[in-house]
Amino acid sequence: MTDQSAPIKFESPRVITPEDQARANFYALLANLFYRAPDDRLLQAIAVAEPPDGALHDAWVALSDAASVTPADAAYEEYEELFIGVGKAPVSLYGSVYLAGFMMEKPLAELRDSLADLGFSRSGNVREPEDHVAALCDVMRAMIMGDVNHPPAPIAAQHKFFDTHIYPWIGNCMGAISAYHGSNFYKRVAALASVFFGVEKDAFAMS
DSSP states (O other): OBTTBOSSOOOOSSOOOHHHHHHHHHHHHHHHHHHSOOOHHHHHHHHHSOOOSGGGHHHHHHHHHHHHHOOHHHHHHHHIIIIIOSSSOSSOOBHHHHHHSSSSSHHHHHHHHHHHHHTOOBOTTOOSOTTBHHHHHHHHHHHHHOOSSSOOOOHHHHHHHHHHHTHHHHHHHHHHHHHSTTOSHHHHHHHHHHHHHHHHHHHHHHO
8 A cells, every 4th residue: 555545434635526536436446445354333334325326336335235144254365365365365456467467567667657757656564566446446536536745647647547557467367356166246346347347448538
């Protein structure tokens, strides 16, 4: 994670459109779900939330239904099995693995250059490389929202970051999650994420 972008509640003093607020909220949710397993409170919140209209509706309903019947300890065990594992995780959440075949490769160096250009720096208490999907989602949220010291990033900058550092590999990652035999709750998370990233891609193309 970067020091601008930890998966926490964030309120910007700047006014943004309802559409951008909704985008930021989805990125924040995905950052939380991929950073750690959901606790009972988050599972309950997902279960009772009103589903969005449009392309995300069906995937949200499926995730909401799963959240309503998944205990927090089961979600934790699934997260550990999928993304932590023993020795090597069955599914990697790091972009370099999908883009270069290994962690800590050239795509990570290029990402770090982009983050520096955007004014993001690595938080000293975070061990995960910056190409973790949760970190990238949180960067997108921060770019959309801005804060008291940083205005929202122009849509062109958001588009460039998304197309360069997220979209080229995120489909393979979500596909790996969905295909893994031990994926249950996170299969629904991956399905929602896939639809959301597709919506983002289409929206950026129209912009």
